[in-house]
Amino acid sequence: MEKYIACILLLSLFLHTSCQTCDEDSSQCEGDSKKSGCGCSASRDSSEHSNDEQPGDKSVKDIFDISDLSRTNEMLFIERATFTMGTNEPVFPVDGEGPARKVTVDSFYLDKHEVSNAEFQRFVEDTNYVTEVAAAPWWIPVNGADWRHPNGPDTSIKDIMDHPVVHVSWNDAVKYCEWAGKRLPTEAEFERTCKGNLKSRLFPWGNKEEPKGKHWMNIWHGKFPSENTASDGYYTTAPVTEFPEQNILGVKNIIGNVWEWTQDWWETKFTPTPKKNPKGPRFGTDRVKKGGSFMCHKNYCYRYRCDARSQNTPDSSAVNLGFRCASDKLPPYLEDVTEEILLKEENIIKEEL
Template identity: 35%
Template sequence: MAWVPPGVFLMGSDSRLAQRNEKPAHPVRVKGFWMDLTHVTNDQFAEFVRQTGHVTTAERTPDWETVRVQLPPGTPRPPDSVLVPGALVFVGTDRPVNLADYSQWWRYVPGADWRHPQGPGSSIEGKGDHPVVQVSYADVQAYARWAGKRMPTEAEWEYAARGGLEQATYVWGDELMPDGKPMANYWDSGRGAFPVVSPEAGGAAGTLPVMSFPANGYGLYDMTGNAWQWVADWYDARYFARQAQAAQGKPIADPRGPPRSYDPSDPGVPADAPRRVIRGGSFLCNESYCLAYRPSARQAADPYSPMSHVGFRLVSDAPPPASPSVLARLWPH
């Protein structure tokens, strides 16, 4: 873990790239905390499962009452044969499509889970150092209890992601590719137009090993790109505007998020359906669609729906225990 010192920063953004839910930028004060250097990896999650026997959300039969609140009112209950363990998987398209309909490139795939991120036949073999994905909000909470850590608040996550750079466009600065080098794992338009996946277009490369790119100013790796990251807060599209109004120019101390969620972006789903915040973007983010590999970008996610591009990292208020190798160096005798 890396120490993130206490401080005051401008949360959100007023830049031309910012979405409405990122505005306006407003002052926030956070206490110091420790944060995982990287996403929690497949190997780390496998050890948690080995020790606890945890069965993830994707490996359980979906509960209709939980699913129902995420659907248009009046949606009839499907037959039990449809309610089978699985998760959402990016499948892409074979041609350019209207980007207003994300159902064209996402599928619910029976048998998809953290061990099989793209469904039966896929594997994490040889990917122990990749971010674990296909984990729900509840799975992250369970891991956090086992690890003796907690989920970061949205404010803590953004403060840490910025690495001490005030209102920079990206976690490494204002230039997307300094010296022509990519600084994060996102959808490279050189591989083709999102969401086209074909031998000719290339398409999504998927996750990469953690630490594939330089760390930010606080020594944290992959704060944007690779895989989205769950944070503790409920999602409310109006939250930043309300926080700025309440602050009146004075820093808000350690905000913990709104008391409930509000997301009017999908007219077919109730605006108060449960939604948690995810941050950082993923290997699917690109200039033409979400441009979420920016520290202020934020998105709503169904806490009960694991996805093939969402993972997590944790924080702690106490310093992490030293490893045996560190102790040996400090006290060799």
């Protein structure tokens, strides 16, 4: 009964938005031995959702002018490094947060920002791609919700084009990254970027949720699920450019805001044996997601830590799940953009000196 009461509370807060049954996160936070992770192995059959039920993917009126918006598809160079993946002090052992093991990751590029609605619209306009729109199994489905109508058919992304795209499945994310000449990051690449050059820290910048009293991420503030104070400025998603760069690598929102898909199939049994460029098991039913979201609270789903992890079926989507892309080499069309950004940063440093 409690989980349904929680859902009603969330529905009242988010109006038309989908909500969790709270069975997922709260049970894990209380140490229940539910199936590993925040995810669920069952998947709603995506065939239930016909193209006619996806107005956001086909409606011309939902194509918005984004010519004045700055591009947010720039990539960061992440140097080869050996880091400690996982932890020997897991918060949720059932999630496979441990043990700590040495992992070496070769150099790669990673999007500085989560993929925004504007960037995803460019992809859809260019390819006429239609998303899967298969709701995550433990969410209450909202008819007509899709990436262009994240909280139902009466909602729009017109005023949040710079927010992360949501209601995209793992398969949708793969298609976008392929179109962009990129790929999804491995879990190891994601965690290496999250941890930066720090050791044994909870967050990309250290151990304090609010360093010097400032908000560095978008999570649930207040009493979950009855009160969200939005003291970080946002009840739901925030712009992909919001908040400070979360560590020395320059990445934005690598934790908080929305969960992010990774390449890897889900597994929970690891050993301390050192690994190089791990890519997860060859087969599975769920894909790994990292980073936590605006719906995460320390008492319920304390998974906005670098060590934390969860999972969804590849055809699942949710209002708090997005992605960013990686690449072994910088796509040629971004070379000039990257050089321009580096020059601007050099000029800023010179001015400060």
